[in-house]
Amino acid sequence: MSTAPNNLTRLRYIKLIHVARRELRMDDDTYRLMLSGMVGLEGATSTADLSVPNLQRVLEQLKQLGFKPRPNKTGARPRANDEQAKKIRSLWLELHDLGAVRDPSEEALARFVKSMTRVSALQWLNVPQASRVIENLKQWQRRVTNMEVV
Structure with a gap:
């Protein structure tokens, strides 16, 4: 059962990363090049290959490139x-x-x-x-x- 929350966390990060890519207007090649050049990701070119800590690193990188996450409105x-x-x-x-x-x-x-x-x-x-x-x-x-x- 301990994998379910971790899996949900992974899915949330992956969705947020895809939102960031879209908002930054980053095409697929540029995104994969960014991933492959990041230290500690062992050349991964897809979020499917990444652990939660590595997904967090990718998100931080996208924030440094200008992505600003907005609060989720479901809690409104x-x-x-x-x-x-x-x-x-x-x-x-x-x-x-x-x-x-x-x-x-x-x-x-x-x-x-x-x-x-x-x-x-x-x-x-x-x-x-x-x-x-x-x-x-x-x-x-x-x-x-x-x-x-x-």
């Missing part, structure tokens, strides 16, 4: 989907359409909510906190639309 928190969260999101996007909000992203909204409530995510707001955010966004929207009328 699911969006709040209750009526108050939908209203908050809607007001936020309307303010963006009016030009009052530069960044319409969920992350920017979460930062705004945290600055008001000290709560890091919409789904963790209680009803009074969410109501306060909604009212604040409505007031902001009124100020912006009244400025356009003048």
Whole structure:
């Protein structure tokens, strides 16, 4: 059974190496030449021939060539989907359409909510906190639309 986690680790590294190759626009010949020239890989030209420590070396080499791994989004928190969260999101996007909000992203909204409530995510707001955010966004929207009328 000890080979299963090791095998999963190998597969993860191999996938990440292939992503790096694609993002670096490295053709097959260049990639195999890089592998064969690396110290400690005994001339291997394929990831299939490499152990986990050697796969780590290859990944480090690709990072030195400019590859920047991005965090996996599967661990991302699911969006709040209750009526108050939908209203908050809607007001936020309307303010963006009016030009009052530069960044319409969920992350920017979460930062705004945290600055008001000290709560890091919409789904963790209680009803009074969410109501306060909604009212604040409505007031902001009124100020912006009244400025356009003048």
